[in-house]
Amino acid sequence: MKMRVLTQWLLVMALTFSLGATADAVFPTKPITILCGAAAGGSTDLTARMLAKAMTEILKQPVVVEDKPGGGGFVANSELFRAAPDGYTVIVNASSLYNLASFLRKPSFDPWKETPIMSYGIYPFTLAVKSDAPWKTVKDFIGYIKQNPGKVSLSTSNPDSMENLPIWMLEEKEKISVKLVPYEGGAPAVAAVLGGHAQAFTGVAEAIPHIRDGSMRGLATYLGERMPGLPDLPTLKESGYDVVVESRLAVYGPPGVPPEVVKILQEAFRKAMDSPEFKKVCQSFEVTPSFMDSAQIDRYHRDLAAKTKPILIKLGKIKE
Amino acid sequence: MLDSILTGFSISLSLNNIFYALIGTIVGTVVGILPGLGPGATIALLLPLTFKLNVTSAIIMLAGIYYGVAYGGTLTSVLMNIPGESCTVVTCIDGYQMAKKGRAGAALSIAAIGSFIGSTVGVIGIMLVAPPLASIALTFGAAEYTSLMIAGLTLVTYLSSKSPLKSITMAAVGLILGCVGLDPIEGNERLTFGSVTLLDGINIVPLAMGLFGIGEVLTMVEGSVEETGLVQSSVKLRNLLPTRQEWKDSIGPICRATPLGFFLGILPGGGANLASFISYGLEKRVSKHPEKFGTGIIEGVAGPETANNSGTAGAFIPLLTLGLPFNVITALLLAAFMVHGVTPGPMILKKSPEVFWGVVTSMYVGNFMLLVLNLPLIGLFINILRIPYPILSPLIGVICFIGAFSLSNNAMDIVVMVFFGLLGYLMRKFEYDAAPLILAYVLGPMLERSLRQALMYSNGSLGIFITRPISAVLLSIALLSILSPVLKMAFQNIKKTLSHRA
Amino acid sequence: MDYISGGALFLFALLLFFQARTLTIWGEFGPSSGFFPLILALLLGLLSLAIIIRAWLQNHSIQKIKILGPKKRKFFLYLALFFAFGFFLKTIGYFLMLVAFLAFILKFVEKQSWKTTLGIIAISAAVSYFLFVNFLSVPLPEGPLSLLFVPK
Numbered sequence: 001m002k003m004r005v006l007t008q009w010l011l012v013m014a015l016t017f018s019l020g021a022t023a024d025a026v027f028p029t030k031p032i033t034i035l036c037g038a039a040a041g042g043s044t045d046l047t048a049r050m051l052a053k054a055m056t057e058i059l060k061q062p063v064v065v066e067d068k069p070g071g072g073g074f075v076a077n078s079e080l081f082r083a084a085p086d087g088y089t090v091i092v093n094a095s096s097l098y099n100l101a102s103f104l105r106k107p108s109f110d111p112w113k114e115t116p117i118m119s120y121g122i123y124p125f126t127l128a129v130k131s132d133a134p135w136k137t138v139k140d141f142i143g144y145i146k147q148n149p150g151k152v153s154l155s156t157s158n159p160d161s162m163e164n165l166p167i168w169m170l171e172e173k174e175k176i177s178v179k180l181v182p183y184e185g186g187a188p189a190v191a192a193v194l195g196g197h198a199q200a201f202t203g204v205a206e207a208i209p210h211i212r213d214g215s216m217r218g219l220a221t222y223l224g225e226r227m228p229g230l231p232d233l234p235t236l237k238e239s240g241y242d243v244v245v246e247s248r249l250a251v252y253g254p255p256g257v258p259p260e261v262v263k264i265l266q267e268a269f270r271k272a273m274d275s276p277e278f279k280k281v282c283q284s285f286e287v288t289p290s291f292m293d294s295a296q297i298d299r300y301h302r303d304l305a306a307k308t309k310p311i312l313i314k315l316g317k318i319k320e
Numbered sequence: 321m322l323d324s325i326l327t328g329f330s331i332s333l334s335l336n337n338i339f340y341a342l343i344g345t346i347v348g349t350v351v352g353i354l355p356g357l358g359p360g361a362t363i364a365l366l367l368p369l370t371f372k373l374n375v376t377s378a379i380i381m382l383a384g385i386y387y388g389v390a391y392g393g394t395l396t397s398v399l400m401n402i403p404g405e406s407c408t409v410v411t412c413i414d415g416y417q418m419a420k421k422g423r424a425g426a427a428l429s430i431a432a433i434g435s436f437i438g439s440t441v442g443v444i445g446i447m448l449v450a451p452p453l454a455s456i457a458l459t460f461g462a463a464e465y466t467s468l469m470i471a472g473l474t475l476v477t478y479l480s481s482k483s484p485l486k487s488i489t490m491a492a493v494g495l496i497l498g499c500v501g502l503d504p505i506e507g508n509e510r511l512t513f514g515s516v517t518l519l520d521g522i523n524i525v526p527l528a529m530g531l532f533g534i535g536e537v538l539t540m541v542e543g544s545v546e547e548t549g550l551v552q553s554s555v556k557l558r559n560l561l562p563t564r565q566e567w568k569d570s571i572g573p574i575c576r577a578t579p580l581g582f583f584l585g586i587l588p589g590g591g592a593n594l595a596s597f598i599s600y601g602l603e604k605r606v607s608k609h610p611e612k613f614g615t616g617i618i619e620g621v622a623g624p625e626t627a628n629n630s631g632t633a634g635a636f637i638p639l640l641t642l643g644l645p646f647n648v649i650t651a652l653l654l655a656a657f658m659v660h661g662v663t664p665g666p667m668i669l670k671k672s673p674e675v676f677w678g679v680v681t682s683m684y685v686g687n688f689m690l691l692v693l694n695l696p697l698i699g700l701f702i703n704i705l706r707i708p709y710p711i712l713s714p715l716i717g718v719i720c721f722i723g724a725f726s727l728s729n730n731a732m733d734i735v736v737m738v739f740f741g742l743l744g745y746l747m748r749k750f751e752y753d754a755a756p757l758i759l760a761y762v763l764g765p766m767l768e769r770s771l772r773q774a775l776m777y778s779n780g781s782l783g784i785f786i787t788r789p790i791s792a793v794l795l796s797i798a799l800l801s802i803l804s805p806v807l808k809m810a811f812q813n814i815k816k817t818l819s820h821r822a
Numbered sequence: 823m824d825y826i827s828g829g830a831l832f833l834f835a836l837l838l839f840f841q842a843r844t845l846t847i848w849g850e851f852g853p854s855s856g857f858f859p860l861i862l863a864l865l866l867g868l869l870s871l872a873i874i875i876r877a878w879l880q881n882h883s884i885q886k887i888k889i890l891g892p893k894k895r896k897f898f899l900y901l902a903l904f905f906a907f908g909f910f911l912k913t914i915g916y917f918l919m920l921v922a923f924l925a926f927i928l929k930f931v932e933k934q935s936w937k938t939t940l941g942i943i944a945i946s947a948a949v950s951y952f953l954f955v956n957f958l959s960v961p962l963p964e965g966p967l968s969l970l971f972v973p974k
Contacts, residue, residue, distance in 0.1 A: 039651075046655060068730070072502070074519055075730070105509065153777055159506055181462075181776050182505055184769065187644045187651065194642065195458035197777060209643045209663040284658040485876065489831065489869040496838060496862045503855040510855055511841055534904065542897040710934060711942060713900070714927040718920065718946060721907050734908030742901065750827040768858050775852035 027087060027261050031062040034251075035080055035091040037073030043205055043285040044249060047121060048092045050281050054272035059264075072158070073097050074107050081109045085254045087261035090117060095247040096162040099305040103318050104160045114252040116298040118266045120273055121249045124286035125163055125222040126233070128207040129200045130193055131215055138220045138239040141200065145176045153179040155189040155198035162247040163202045165308065166222040166236065168315055169243045190216070204247075208286050222246070229286045249287065250297050262294055325447070328677025332685050337380050337678070340373070341686045344381040348388015349690070353395050375660035376678040382656055383636075383679060384686045386649050387439060390632050391690050394431045394625060395701055398424055400716050402533035402723075407628040409528050409758055410596040414613065414620025416536075421616050426562040428698045430618055431625040432691055434574050438626035439687040441578045442585070442633025446640070446680055454641040457586045462773035463784045467794035468587075469767035472594060474801040475601030476756045487756040490747075494760030497522050504769040505776075515732075526724045526737035527761065531754045533720045534737060535744020537713045542745070566618040573603050573623035581627030585634020587646075597759045599627035614753075633683065640664050640676060824877035831870035838863035903927060920947060 034052055038044040045067055052063040068076040076091055083089035093111075102111045127138065135141040145152045156163055159182040171177055181198055183189040186206030192198040194215065201207050201216070210216035211230065218233045222245040226235055236243045251269060253262070270291055272278060282289050292300060312318045331337060373381070393408035398415035411431065418427040445453075460468075476491045500511045501521025512518040562570070580602065581595035603623040604613045613620050638644045643665030645651035657664050668676050707715075724737040747754060778784035785791050842863055845856030903923060911919050921943055928939040 042651070042655070046659075150779060159504075179776050181773050183773075184504065185651075187638075187646055191458055191638075191642070191644050191646075192461065194644075195461060197461040206644075209658065209665055213643075213663055213665045215642075215665065281659060284655075284661070485869070485872060489866065489873065492862055492866045492869055493831070493834075496859065496866065499859050499862065506849070506855055508845065508855045510845060510859060511838075538897060538900060541900045542894075711928065711938070714924055715942070715946065717900075717904060717907070717927075718923070721911075722950070725911065731908055731911040734911060735905060738901070738904040738908060741904065750824070752827065768853075772852055780852055 027264050028059055028061045030088060031064060032059070032087070033089050034063065034065045035076045035089065036065055036067045037069060037076035037091065037093060037097075039067060039069040043123070043281075043287055044092055044094065046281045046285070047249060047278065047287055050275060050278040051120065051269060051272040054275035054278060055268050058268050058271050072101055072105075072161070074101070074105075074109075077107070077109055077111065077114075080114065080252070080254050083254050085115070085256035085258075087253060087257050087265060090251055090253045090265065093250055093252055094123065094162070095250065095301060095304060096160075098301040099308045100160050100162060100165065100312075102305075103309060103312055113255040115255060115257040115262060116294045116301070117251040117253055117257075117262050118269050118294055119248045119250040119292040119297040119300070120269060120289060121282060122223060122288040122290050123162075123247045123249065124205050124208060124227050124230075124288070125166070125203070125245065125247070126207045126211065126230075127166075127200060127202050127219045127222070127236075128193070128211055128216045129219060130196070131217045133199070133217065135219065136217070137234075138236065138241065141219055142170070142174055142176065142241075145178055146174070149177060150179075152200075153181050153198045154200045154202050155192040156180055156182050156201075157184075157186040157189045157203045157206070158182060161204075162245055163204060163222075165311075166243050166245040167202055168311060169245070170236075170241060172311065172314060173241065173243070205285050205287075223288070227286055227288055229283060248290075248292070248297065248300070250292075250301070266293055324673055324677050325681065327674060328681035331376060331674060331678035332380065332682035337377055337682060338685065340377045340381040341384045341682055342689060344384020345388040345391075345686050345690050345693070348385035348390075349392040349694070350388075351385065352389035352392020375657065375662050376675050376682075378656055378660060379653060379675070379679050380682040380686070382653055383683065386653070387629065387632055387683070387686060388690060389649075390439075390629050391432065391435055391694055394428065394435070396719075398427045398431070398621075399701065400533065400712075400719075401536040402716065402720060403528045407593055407596050407631070408625075409524075409532070410600045410624040410755070411621055412532050413600070413755055414616050414618075417614065417616030418618070418621065419616075423566075423616065423618075425698055425702055426566055426618065427621050428701070429695065430562050430566065430570050430622050432694045432698070434570065434577070434622045434626035435629040436687055436691040437574055438578050438581060438628075438630035439633050440684060442582050442630040443680060443683045443687070445582050445630075446633060446637055446683075450637050450641045453586055454637050457638060458642070460587055460790065461788070462770045462777060463788050463791040464794065465587075465770035466767060466774050467785060467791040467798065469763045469770060471794050471798035471801065472598060472763050473760065473767070474798045475598060475605075476759055483751075486752050490752055490754070490757040491760035494757035495764040497527070497757070498761045498764030499768070504765055505772045518736075521765075522736065522761075523733065524758070524762065526733045527740055528758060529720045529723060530737040530740025531744035531747070531758070533716060534741025535748060535754075537716050538741055538745040539748055540709060541713060562618060569618050570622035572606075573599070573619045574626045576602060576606075577623040577625075577627035578630045581630035582634040584627075585631030586637050593628075593631075593647075593762060595627035595631035596624035597762070599623040600755075629687075636683075640668060640679070643668075824873050828870045828873035828877060831873070832867060835863050835866035835870055838866065899930075900927070916950070917947060920950065 032055075034048050036045050036048050045065065048065045052065050055063040068079055073093060077093070077097065080089060080091045091114075098111050101107065127141075129135055129141065135144060154167060158164075164180055167178065167180060180202075181192070183192060186203050189198075189203055190201055190206050190210060193201045194210075200219070207216055207218065208230065211218040211233070218230065220236045220239050221227055221230070221233050222236050222243065224235065224237070224244050224246060226233060226238075251265070253265075273289055273291060279289065281287075309318075332341070390407065393403065394411055394415070396402040397408040397411040398419050401412050401416040403409040403412050415427045415431070418424060473491065476487055496511075498521070500518055502508065502519065503510055509519065577595075577599040580599055584595045584598065600613075600620060600623060603619045604610045607613065607619060609617075635647060635650055638646055639650040639653060641664075643654065643663060645654045654664065662668070662672050662675055664676075720737060721734050724733040725731055744754060774784055775782075785795060838859060842856045842859035845859070846854040847856045847860060848854055903926060907919060907923055914922070924943045924946060925939060928934045928942060929936065934942075
């Protein structure tokens with residue numbers, strides 16, 4: 001008799017637990033927050049918002065974007081580490097966090113501990129000069145630099161984001177040296193070129209409208225393939241320099257998010273990428289939509305970091 | 321061009337667009353009133369809503385938010401000594417004092433009218449001189465900026481009514497506070513003591529709200545100042561409007577502030593912020609009674625308010641003609657343009673002139689709407705002053721908390737703000753002025769960045785500041801500004817000796 | 823009086839000086855990260871000394887100034903509550919914090935009637951909700967009340 005009661009209790013408990021487990025399997029059951037380390041209105045924030053909107057329909061739960069700009073993304077990432085690893089808080093980061101910022105500056109968190117979820121796009125990169133400049137190709141420009149050491153300046157929007165990396169790589173490969181003058185954003189950096197202070201601009205999206213309407217000439221993009229909206233802009237590789245740098249928009253979670261949850265989020269994001277609004281924003285900001293699942297983006301970032309570290313050491317930017 | 325303008329008006333005066341402008345300006349005013357609540361976040365939030373609208377209507381609405389904010393921020397500055405936005409910090413200085421003297425209505429009216437004049441003339445400026453001015457602005461390089469910042473800093477002593485030594489000291493403290501955070505050129509952490517909150521530096525919102533708003537509350541609460549309160553004795557229309565004398569006194573400042581703000585607004589790098597500070601300094605400099613500044617005179621409100629609105633208009637020029645946004649708000653407007661498939665820039669006049677003129681003419685409409693909305697509401701807002709202090713004080717606190725928090729969703733910003741509130745209180749007690757600190761804090765990082773950029777361009781040679789003409793001119797202005805009191809004294813002595821001899 | 827403020831500023835300058843020394847001072851083209859903080863520390867040090875010296879020359883009295891007016895308790899309570907708001911906002915959530923804060927200040931510090939207190943709390947909470955959560959979608963921290971909140 002006692003055995004029976006005991007078994008019944010055990011059965012009840014097992015049922016309750018399995019119900020609990022199934023309850024978890026029906027993730028999500030409450031709103032999801034996507035953290036964004038960049039300011040409102042930029043390409044990171046807006047693409048995230050469009051995805052969030054689409055995902056709200058897909059997951060039948062509100063998905064909201066919370067901007068926490070500051071420290072080049074450090075503030076938002078610190079916030080991520082304080083969140084529970086249950087998949088209800090995720091973040092959109094640029095690749096630069098994992099392979100530049102983590103080396104150059106010492107964050108209080110370890111970005112490599114974060115759980116990779118997926119990647120949805122590639123940032124546009126351009127090397128651009130003023131339209132009345134004498135250089136029509138990258139070769140011309142590099143030739144000029146070689147003949148005029150110490151005179152050439154490039155403007156960038158940030159002291160240590162990915163747009164500096166291809167320039168460092170070129171410096172190393174071609175044995176040239178240029179001055180990279182950082183500005184507090186893309187717009188002032190572009191203004192510096194238009195005003196004749198810097199000879200070229202290396203950066204993300206800001207030059208693109210100018211390339212399109214003719215006030216600036218794009219020399220190359222650092223991506224592996226030409227960008228869909230600027231089909232006439234050759235890649236650096238096509239121009240004869242073996243340098244490819246791609247910075248991706250990647251979604252990560254706090255350390256320890258369970259794999260089933262990762263899968264659900266991954267699929268939701270992938271479906272959200274089909275939304276017309278997302279595509280529209282990508283088009284406007286020249287973000288190349290491109291899907292990578294969690295394993296792919298993890299491998300991508302680790303490879304990138306492995307490639308970047310020796311360059312940074314060689315350039316003296318970090319010690320061993 | 322006249323018919324382009326007319327086409328523009330026909331677009332902006334369409335019922336639909338008037339409606340959108342109205343929404344934008346109302347939202348903007350509300351956002352401006354609420355301290356710290358960034359127009360940036362608001363525009364970003366409303367952006368997706370505009371996808372359904374056509375591009376002109378979308379921009380009209382979003383732009384409305386932009387200048388609505390400039391109007392709204394004045395309210396809290398005058399009534400509660402809480403700077404709503406960084407551009408209204410200067411208004412706190414004399415505006416709040418005017419409120420204490422019972423002249424809050426006058427201050428608000430002049431601010432509204434000055435703002436309207438500033439924006440309107442600014443818009444005219446946009447129409448007439450946009451492209452050439454934009455190209456001139458581009459020639460401002462790092463060296464020119466450095467010299468401009470230096471010239472701006474020399475105005476520091478004019479911002480304070482107390483001892484110059486203390487003003488300069490406060491400026492030094494302000495410069496130091498500006499260094500907290502990431503080094504602008506190399507990105508190294510400085511003075512952050514390991515705190516994540518400080519990683520991005522001390523934001524001006526908790527700083528200004530703390531020093532002014534919370535500091536004021538603490539001072540009131542502590543009770544050594546009599547709680548005479550700000551109760552308006554009567555809410556009669558006469559007391560709400562400026563007196564004839566005040567009108568007369570305002571004309572000069574408004575006239576000077578409009579072009580000043582406009583030019584500063586065009587410059588890349590947030591010149592519009594500086595506009596109000598520089599206008600205040602300028603007014604004090606040319607005034608016949610500089611010692612009255614800080615006690616609540618109308619010139620201290622008329623000038624800065626006008627300047628920051630014409631600066632707002634000026635900031636549109638690089639956006640529309642070059643496609644370059646130089647502050648968060650114009651950046652968002654650019655995003656809005658791009659999402660709708662329009663690229664602002666030199667081609668906009670050729671490719672989409674109706675967008676350009678539609679937006680520009682709607683700025684008139686919007687500003688006019690704001691004036692019409694705000695003037696009658698002043699009487700309503702004054703009633704806030706009637707709330708007895710015991711209730712008003714904690715409410716001011718709450719408003720400040722929300723403002724500080726909503727900046728980056730970080731509750732520690734509130735703690736930072738309260739800390740500065742305590743500091744502000746101590747500063748009042750020990751007779752130090754907050755204004756030079758804030759000016760230096762705003763200018764400092766820009767100065768440092770430009771200085772180091774200039775040296776990078778010149779490979780370390782200091783000559784660049786003198787060989788470039790604009791920079792040289794600005795530096796001479798700065799020099800004159802410092803030396804002029806000395807020179808004045810010298811001249812007077814010479815005159816005296818000469819007349820004695822005669 | 824100025825002795826105290828001058829002294830405090832001098833100490834601050836000293837602190838700054840040592841902090842600045844941990845950074846690189848001079849870089850490739852000119853000043854590096856630590857240059858400006860260092861110079862400013864020196865400047866502030868000089869200025870604070872000038873203030874102290876001037877106070878001495880002008881024979882400022884060293885009497886204890888009344889830092890705290892008659893209502894010391896109120897002042898400290900306000901200060902404490904202000905800090906508390908910041909520290910506990912995330913844990914308790916905005917609305918609970920608002921209620922607690924206003925209740926405490928209005929009733930106990932400012933000695934208002936219960937009617938006034940509750941009235942103000944109600945109005946503030948309502949306005950906060952409609953303005954911030956509904957209209958402007960500002961994410962206010964929810965704390966334990968998060969179950970009640972479903973964002974739009």
